[in-house]
Amino acid sequence: MLHNIALLSTVTVLAVLEQAYFAVQVITFRRKFKISPPITSGPPEFERIFRAQANCSEYFPIFLSLLWVAGVFSHQVLAAFCGVIYLYARYQYFRGYMHSAERRLGPMYFSTGVLCILIGLSMVGLLVHFVRNF
């Protein structure tokens, strides 16, 4: 049974490593601008990177939920592939947001598109399951 979730688990670990990378970037900027916790405001560069990380953290459980439902009920390899693309888009989002608020928009729309594909895969997979069983 584990082979049905091994790729999903691998993408999950990759997603955690990406969140760790984002967290390290925030810590680096905190030190650079001397902004110690619990303070979360500062120069625009810091506020952008702080929001970038907060946004990625907020979407982390949403992404994993869809990755797993899509992977289990629809197609593991396809879901895991979408997962890797999503993580790449999130990396571009973070790097873009570091530069300017405008540069986050392209990767943001793209990552939302990947989530929509995962929602579609999940819904189709669940629908097929219910139709077959009832």
Added chain:
Amino acid sequence: MLHNIALLSTVTVLAVLEQAYFAVQVITFRRKFKISPPITSGPPEFERIFRAQANCSEYFPIFLSLLWVAGVFSHQVLAAFCGVIYLYARYQYFRGYMHSAERRLGPMYFSTGVLCILIGLSMVGLLVHFVRNF
């Protein structure tokens, strides 16, 4: 085995769609009040809706954890039913918070009650499992 988690997966996708609805509301209010990211402060109406969404995001993984443990170890249909009620309470919470901070309280207490039921179902399910197996 998939039939043991199909309803839980369905509620999970519904929860994601609700989070998407909340996110779209925040974007709508950002445009209405011309508050571009990374700014998160503004008029009370905006700050309320921003906090409403942040609170729902914070409880999203907590809710899913309980939904799944309760559904797998106790009773899938009961857990999924509680899940749908919780999502409805969260919708009322969000709409109430948009109107005033006071109006969030009723649905907030109600949604906390539903989470307590899911905690109870999880604990009873796990206890029965451990008693049976040891």
Added chain:
Amino acid sequence: MLHNIALLSTVTVLAVLEQAYFAVQVITFRRKFKISPPITSGPPEFERIFRAQANCSEYFPIFLSLLWVAGVFSHQVLAAFCGVIYLYARYQYFRGYMHSAERRLGPMYFSTGVLCILIGLSMVGLLVHFVRNF
């Protein structure tokens, strides 16, 4: 099959109960300092406890992801043990942060170390799985 995930589910419920404890602490401090939502700023004591809870919430889904991948692909008892240690470190982090920003550091580094062990367990487990199957 449930016995392979019963301990992971138990630690998951414990993690939820810990988050509930943190949330109650924030509510208590909100009442003490008369800081009603949606306001999130106030005296340093309140801002520290608010950030402590926000940080624990942010790491909650990351921790659960690693707990489950490590527990399923590597060793359930070992992963669950790490999970309990992590929850204890998070409790110390929260209590330390309540006192001063400096006192959060020790438990923060320790909890990060536990997450690194869970990442290691996950990676080794997945690697062994892929080597065995291909």
